[in-house]
Amino acid sequence: MIDIPLSKATSIISPRLTVLVNTIDNQGELNSSPYSWVFPLSFNPPLIGVGVGKNKQSHRNAKKTGEFVICVVSPSFGQEAINCEKAHKPADKLWEKNRLHTQKSIIVSVPRIKESNAVLECKTKNLLEYEGDHVILVGEIVCAQAQETLDQVDPLLHVSGEKFRTLGKKLILKRRLK
Numbered sequence: 001m002i003d004i005p006l007s008k009a010t011s012i013i014s015p016r017l018t019v020l021v022n023t024i025d026n027q028g029e030l031n032s033s034p035y036s037w038v039f040p041l042s043f044n045p046p047l048i049g050v051g052v053g054k055n056k057q058s059h060r061n062a063k064k065t066g067e068f069v070i071c072v073v074s075p076s077f078g079q080e081a082i083n084c085e086k087a088h089k090p091a092d093k094l095w096e097k098n099r100l101h102t103q104k105s106i107i108v109s110v111p112r113i114k115e116s117n118a119v120l121e122c123k124t125k126n127l128l129e130y131e132g133d134h135v136i137l138v139g140e141i142v143c144a145q146a147q148e149t150l151d152q153v154d155p156l157l158h159v160s161g162e163k164f165r166t167l168g169k170k171l172i173l174k175r176r177l178k
């Protein structure tokens with residue numbers, strides 16, 4: 001074993017799903033940004049958490065409007081999705097500039113990204129602040145839609161920085177607790 005610098009320790013818990021978090025800003029404009037600190041929090045009610053850096057637009061929007069949509073990213077539009085990251089300053093409509101398209105959501109007013117094969121529409125339940133540079137945006141899933149088989153969803157996985165992976169071999173392992 002080698003020591004991993006503690007500043008990079010979180011990359012041990014990888015790869016993780018790459019998603020676009022969609023929110024609406026004050027002007028009603030769609031903001032769509034890539035995130036990968038995404039984790040399930042509860043089956044009942046169905047809750048999901050996103051680790052969002054303090055001062056991120058997605059955080060402000062989800063707090064203000066009470067809604068957000070998680071759009072799972074596939075390799076087929078991976079680069080376009082990653083290009084939606086705002087490098088140094090705020091930028092508008094990066095999703096449009098990167099030739100992504102929107103589609104109406106079923107329950108929430110925040111639209112989805114049409115290219116995504118799996119989406120979770122969420123109502124903001126909580127924003128958990130703790131000592132650290134991120135907050136946990138907790139969403140209650142009010143609508144979940146995906147392609148018929150998970151193989152069709154084909155998520156792009158984020159390792160860290162500019163490293164990504166695609167899914168490998170499928171394994172079925174028996175679980176003794178039933």
Ligand SMILES: Cc1cc2nc3c(=O)[nH]c(=O)nc-3n(C[C@H](O)[C@H](O)[C@H](O)COP(=O)(O)O)c2cc1C
Pocket residue numbers: 018031032033034035036037038051052053055056057058059082084085086087134158
């Ligand atoms: C693949 C990928 C994953 C990312 N994951 C996160 C994350 O989980 N949390 C976070 O705060 N920023 C993450 N970022 C950085 C945000 O995308 C970036 O800060 C973005 O500009 C935030 O947009 P917003 O201010 O519209 O929310 C990630 C970037 C990339 C490219």
